[in-house]
Amino acid sequence: MEDTIKTKRMSWGRRNAPAIATAGPVSFWMIVFVLLPMIYVVVISFMSRNVYGGIDFTFTLANYKEMMEPLYLKVIWKSFKLAVLTTVICLLLGYPLAYYIAGKPSATAAKLIMLVMIPYWTNSLVRLYSYNLLGATNGPINNFLLKIGAIEAPLDLLYSDGIVIVGLLTAMLPFSVLPLYTSIEKLDKSLLEASKDLGANAFTTFRKVTIPLTMPGIVGCILLVFIPSLGMYYVPEALGGGKVMLIGSLIRNQFLVTKNWPFGASLAILMILMTLIMMWIYTRVASLDDLEEVF
Amino acid sequence: MKDRVGRIERKKRSFNLKMTIFSLIVFAFIYLPIIVMIVFSFNDQKRNYYWKGFTFKWYEKLFTDSDLIQYLWISLAIAVLATIISVIIGTIGAFGLVRFEFKIKKLINGALYIPVVIPEVVLGIALLMLYETANMPLGMAAIVMAHVTFCIPFVVIIMRGRLAGMDQSIEEASMDLGANRLTTFMRVTLPMLVPGILSSCFMSFTLSIDDVIISNFVAGPKSTTLPVKILSLVKVGLSPEVNALATVMIAVLILGLLLNSLTQAILKKRAENNVKSYF
Amino acid sequence: MAEHIVQLEKVNKYFGDNHVIQDLYLNIEQGEFLTLLGPSGCGKTTILRMIAGFEEATNGMIKVEGERVEDKEPFERNVNTVFQSYALFPHMTVYDNIAYGLTVAKVPKDEIKERVKEMLELVQLMGFEGRKPDMMSGGQKQRVAIARALINRPKVLLLDEPLGALDLQLRKQMQIELKRLQQKLNITFVYVTHDQEEAMTMSDRIAVLQKGVIEQLDTPDEIYKHPASKFVANFIGESNLFDGVVESVDGNTVCAKLVDGGRMKLDAEGFSAGDAITACVRPEVMGYSLEPVEGFDIKATVKNVIFIGSQYKMYAFLDNGQEIKINRTKQDSNVREGDTIWLHWENDDAYGIKESV
Numbered sequence: 001m002e003d004t005i006k007t008k009r010m011s012w013g014r015r016n017a018p019a020i021a022t023a024g025p026v027s028f029w030m031i032v033f034v035l036l037p038m039i040y041v042v043v044i045s046f047m048s049r050n051v052y053g054g055i056d057f058t059f060t061l062a063n064y065k066e067m068m069e070p071l072y073l074k075v076i077w078k079s080f081k082l083a084v085l086t087t088v089i090c091l092l093l094g095y096p097l098a099y100y101i102a103g104k105p106s107a108t109a110a111k112l113i114m115l116v117m118i119p120y121w122t123n124s125l126v127r128l129y130s131y132n133l134l135g136a137t138n139g140p141i142n143n144f145l146l147k148i149g150a151i152e153a154p155l156d157l158l159y160s161d162g163i164v165i166v167g168l169l170t171a172m173l174p175f176s177v178l179p180l181y182t183s184i185e186k187l188d189k190s191l192l193e194a195s196k197d198l199g200a201n202a203f204t205t206f207r208k209v210t211i212p213l214t215m216p217g218i219v220g221c222i223l224l225v226f227i228p229s230l231g232m233y234y235v236p237e238a239l240g241g242g243k244v245m246l247i248g249s250l251i252r253n254q255f256l257v258t259k260n261w262p263f264g265a266s267l268a269i270l271m272i273l274m275t276l277i278m279m280w281i282y283t284r285v286a287s288l289d290d291l292e293e294v295f
Numbered sequence: 296m297k298d299r300v301g302r303i304e305r306k307k308r309s310f311n312l313k314m315t316i317f318s319l320i321v322f323a324f325i326y327l328p329i330i331v332m333i334v335f336s337f338n339d340q341k342r343n344y345y346w347k348g349f350t351f352k353w354y355e356k357l358f359t360d361s362d363l364i365q366y367l368w369i370s371l372a373i374a375v376l377a378t379i380i381s382v383i384i385g386t387i388g389a390f391g392l393v394r395f396e397f398k399i400k401k402l403i404n405g406a407l408y409i410p411v412v413i414p415e416v417v418l419g420i421a422l423l424m425l426y427e428t429a430n431m432p433l434g435m436a437a438i439v440m441a442h443v444t445f446c447i448p449f450v451v452i453i454m455r456g457r458l459a460g461m462d463q464s465i466e467e468a469s470m471d472l473g474a475n476r477l478t479t480f481m482r483v484t485l486p487m488l489v490p491g492i493l494s495s496c497f498m499s500f501t502l503s504i505d506d507v508i509i510s511n512f513v514a515g516p517k518s519t520t521l522p523v524k525i526l527s528l529v530k531v532g533l534s535p536e537v538n539a540l541a542t543v544m545i546a547v548l549i550l551g552l553l554l555n556s557l558t559q560a561i562l563k564k565r566a567e568n569n570v571k572s573y574f
Numbered sequence: 575m576a577e578h579i580v581q582l583e584k585v586n587k588y589f590g591d592n593h594v595i596q597d598l599y600l601n602i603e604q605g606e607f608l609t610l611l612g613p614s615g616c617g618k619t620t621i622l623r624m625i626a627g628f629e630e631a632t633n634g635m636i637k638v639e640g641e642r643v644e645d646k647e648p649f650e651r652n653v654n655t656v657f658q659s660y661a662l663f664p665h666m667t668v669y670d671n672i673a674y675g676l677t678v679a680k681v682p683k684d685e686i687k688e689r690v691k692e693m694l695e696l697v698q699l700m701g702f703e704g705r706k707p708d709m710m711s712g713g714q715k716q717r718v719a720i721a722r723a724l725i726n727r728p729k730v731l732l733l734d735e736p737l738g739a740l741d742l743q744l745r746k747q748m749q750i751e752l753k754r755l756q757q758k759l760n761i762t763f764v765y766v767t768h769d770q771e772e773a774m775t776m777s778d779r780i781a782v783l784q785k786g787v788i789e790q791l792d793t794p795d796e797i798y799k800h801p802a803s804k805f806v807a808n809f810i811g812e813s814n815l816f817d818g819v820v821e822s823v824d825g826n827t828v829c830a831k832l833v834d835g836g837r838m839k840l841d842a843e844g845f846s847a848g849d850a851i852t853a854c855v856r857p858e859v860m861g862y863s864l865e866p867v868e869g870f871d872i873k874a875t876v877k878n879v880i881f882i883g884s885q886y887k888m889y890a891f892l893d894n895g896q897e898i899k900i901n902r903t904k905q906d907s908n909v910r911e912g913d914t915i916w917l918h919w920e921n922d923d924a925y926g927i928k929e930s931v
Contacts, residue, residue: 005583005633005634006633007631009645018391019391022390022391023392023397026387026392026403029444030403032425033425033443034410035402037418037422044424096317097318115322118545118548119328120505122544123505125522126533126538126541127332133335138344170325173321174325223412224412228414232415232508234508234511237530248508251417255420261420261424264420268421278412462661464657464659465664467628467648467655468662468663469674470647470648471626471628472722472723474678475647487663
């Protein structure tokens with residue numbers, strides 16, 4: 001198209017001022033406080049620690065090799081196991097609860113969701129500590145069991161993997177109910193009815209219709225429970241007496257105790273990789289917008 | 296036929312009953328630690344190990360001479376500051392991210408997800424490394440900035456949703472009538488976003504006030520928030536005073552929520568009855 | 575040259591690769607009611623939004639009151655808009671909604687009060703000042719939107735399908751009110767709609783758009799009688815179109831052979847033998863008889879007759895499957911379903927379209 005009339009344009013500044021004024025601060029903040037530090041973590045993970053606890057800026061893979069030592073592999077494996085168990089139990093407890101809440105009228109459902117969230121607004125450490133009181137050798141559970149004669153000597157309920165899982169559940173359960181509720185609530189109830197009419201029994205309906213349709217919620221739940229569970233080092237600290245270690249505890253120690261940044265950074269990279277894998281899986285079954293609806 | 300309908304009806308009812316019972320058990324599990332927490336705030340023992348006897352003295356101590364309160368004030372101050380900063384940056388930022396197109400928009404949208412999904416401990420060490428490398432002293436300011444960092448994404452996510460659901464022609468109408476962009480934002484966009492802003496404030500405040508992990512990294516030796524203080528106490532055993540404090544905090548929060556829903560209901564009712572004339 | 579209140583010159587607009595407005599020229603006169611009419615996606619709303627300043631032209635010139643406005647923000651342009659969704663401020667009362675334009679211009683309170691009152695009277699909403707928009711009906715909201723847009727005393731009012739969300743009866747009533755309002759205030763209305771009846775009712779001139787191009791810009795009467803293209807003929811009112819090739823011209827009268835066989839004649843200017851011609855015959859002037867008529871050879875089969883209250887609509891089919899619409903005010907008892915009829919018309923009842931747009 002020849003000889004077009006050139007349209008009068010605003011100056012670059014006038015044109016872009018609104019976008020810069022609004023998106024500028026958030027962009028600046030995210031770049032300085034999230035993106036740059038993350039890149040720095042990656043870089044540091046390939047450096048080595050010098051004798052003074054500082055960083056020697058020479059490239060090395062030593063930190064990643066160190067991770068392969070049996071001592072650390074054991075911790076990584078265990079924290080992986082605990083996180084998986086926590087996630088599975090969260091799903092098993094959270095899904096029926098979310099299903100139950102979604103079946104209620106919306107005003108009741110909103111109140112029930114509130115009821116799920118309230119504990120989360122209580123100080124999590126004090127809440128966790130309650131299990132120490134309950135499970136103590138002369139605590140209510142042991143006293144009760146002794147009294148009815150079910151046991152002869154108090155059980156050692158604390159300082160075990162089991163109590164750490166209970167602790168992780170306490171911390172994570174609300175976050176599993178939310179994404180599940182959002183996706184179950186969106187289900188078209190008539191779809192389930194239709195499947196029943198076609199002769200599928202309740203369980204088949206659940207497996208073939210409900211589960212696939214609520215997949216975004218299920219994967220969202222896994223994303224919001226599994227990943228944080230790997231890092232919540234304060235849970236075993238409050239409950240296991242520090243006996244049980246998570247990857248998070250390892251990382252914490254590298255930074256706050258032994259001052260080995262590069263090794264700590266490489267452990268962080270491991271967690272970031274796991275997160276990315278989870279995110280990738282998530283984007284296979286749902287879009288990130290679905291995740292946003294949770295909040 | 297009638298019999299079959301009856302059987303399905305019975306089956307449905309028994310399923311519903313089972314679901315109700317199951318949900319009650321899950322709720323019991325969720326609330327058990329809180330009930331224990333409240334009960335043991337009345338325990339007459341210096342450190343909470345087992346039940347010794349009932350007392351009110353921890354509540355008295357809490358309100359008369361307690362060093363816990365000073366940590367609470369620090370936490371509150373940090374939470375308020377972090378909330379104000381993150382809600383301002385996040386709300387304006389969400390507006391920019393929804394309404395305008397620019398080169399690094401994708402990058403920023405991606406970066407916003409990082410604090411939401413990444414384990415807190417990773418963000419904690421990343422920020423610690425940033426502060427130390429930039430020679431920034433740890434302490435109050437460092438904690439506030441860290442909290443702002445993990446609150447902003449939640450604010451943006453909440454506000455982005457609200458903005459996307461808003462009819463954009465309302466803002467256009469304002470500009471059409473002669474209001475410039477700033478006036479339009481202040482007089483039209485912001486008032487319409489008030490509910491979203493309130494949820495953002497609530498979200499940021501609760502995230503900040505309960506944060507243990509990230510604060511633990513950037514608090515430094517001198518200034519400590521309440522959760523970080525409690526973390527250090529947890530190893531030696533918590534005093535019932537801590538339970539009392541947590542109980543008071545959750546009571547205040549629930550009271551606030553109730554008041555909020557009450558005023559909302561009253562305002563709604565009043566608006567319905569209120570048709571007043573201007574002339 | 576007469577002063578045009580709004581002038582678009584060689585305006586193009588792309589959304590990505592999508593060329594939604596193509597080399598558009600449009601002059602809008604002071605005080606006229608101009609309607610942009612077309613199916614959805616024809617670019618009519620885009621034109622309105624470019625005049626208002628919500629959309630930027632890719633190239634071309636837009637003048638309001640003789641001054642180029644392409645680099646001006648919406649709030650710097652002396653035009654106001656009534657939106658399809660009303661776009662009332664939900665958190666403000668009717669009073670504050672209407673007063674908004676003056677409030678942001680920092681007009682003294684007393685004057686605002688005076689002018690809002692004036693506007694409320696104009697749109698007959700006295701007593702609704704304190705209401706919030708969500709407590710009003712669609713028609714009332716629309717009046718508020720109009721009052722709000724008029725209080726700034728714009729030279730041009732842009733209306734984007736403002737009646738689209740109203741039910742038929744209310745829409746008809748509002749059409750008349752809007753036309754009256756426009757005549758009373760003597761300001762220019764640029765009105766966007768996809769409803770041809772609405773356009774016919776209100777407009778001084780109609781611009782019929784298709785795929786980003788103005789197919790015809792003229793008075794409703796002219797457009798109905800002399801459609802410039804087959805698209806316009808079909809879009810404005812009902813019509814029967816017969817494609818043919820001119821065989822002979824005798825003064826005003828053109829004889830043509832139909833493409834699918836048969837022959838016809840009509841009055842048309844500017845045709846010569848061999849030209850393609852499309853005869854446009856409106857259903858109310860479509861003639862038929864049970865025997866062939868001289869000069870015509872168009873056979874059709876009657877499908878059915880429907881009574882719709884004001885008239886009888888007869889549907890018939892040509893051999894090639896084309897549907898023919900015939901409207902009559904009285905029932906013709908001679909014709910039944912399945913009968914063969916012969917179509918014809920008075921020479922000056924048909925209009926010859928040259929397909930050269």
